[in-house]
Amino acid sequence: MIRVCFVCLGNICRSPTAEGVMKKLVRDAGLEERIDIESAGTAAYHVGERPDPRSREEARRRGVALESRAQQFTAKDFARFDYVLAMDRENLADLSGLTDDTVHLERLTLLRRFEPGSTNDSSVPDPYYGGDDGFMRVFEICEAACRGLLEHIVEAHALGERSARS
Numbered sequence: 417m418i419r420v421c422f423v424c425l426g427n428i429c430r431s432p433t434a435e436g437v438m439k440k441l442v443r444d445a446g447l448e449e450r451i452d453i454e455s456a457g458t459a460a461y462h463v464g465e466r467p468d469p470r471s472r473e474e475a476r477r478r479g480v481a482l483e484s485r486a487q488q489f490t491a492k493d494f495a496r497f498d499y500v501l502a503m504d505r506e507n508l509a510d511l512s513g514l515t516d517d518t519v520h521l522e523r524l525t526l527l528r529r530f531e532p533g534s535t536n537d538s539s540v541p542d543p544y545y546g547g548d549d550g551f552m553r554v555f556e557i558c559e560a561a562c563r564g565l566l567e568h569i570v571e572a573h574a575l576g577e578r579s580a581r582s
């Protein structure tokens with residue numbers, strides 16, 4: 417099993433959106449027995465909460481259900497995942513601060529590294545204090561980046577998709 421964790425600050429907007437989008441892509445590719453997906457936050461503010469209603473609504477409109485409960489990412493979680501995908505540079509810095517283990521640090525990168533045409537340092541912008549267009553943008557970025565991430569994983573782990581991607 418290849419284990420993926422998306423990480424943002426609160427684990428109620430960006431990373432649950434990426435989790436929901438990636439789960440759908442993985443299911444559509446027939447790979448749910450091979451790739452396991454979670455999300456977490458660097459902060460504990462919202463632990464136990466469902467995703468923000470604005471994120472849930474945007475995802476629902478596009479046929480994606482967000483079913484996670486917020487959890488905090490801690491140092492020991494690096495051992496549980498093969499890919500730890502940070503949404504922005506602050507998340508990346510907070511996560512790198514949790515460990516000195518180079519094996520664990522190699523699992524950590526920005527999600528948008530996998531988005532075709534995106535540069536290495538681009539972030540998924542935090543929509544929490546903004547309007548609905550921010551949530552739309554987050555969904556679109558997550559969708560493009562997760563498609564790229566899935567292609568990378570399939571190739572890197574020679575998974576070979578069993579059914580056509582939608």
Ligand code: 4NP
Pocket residue numbers: 424425426427428429430431461542543544
């Ligand atoms: P997220 O958004 O990191 O995408 O889940 C936020 C959620 C909550 C807060 C900040 C960002 N907050 O400050 O409570």
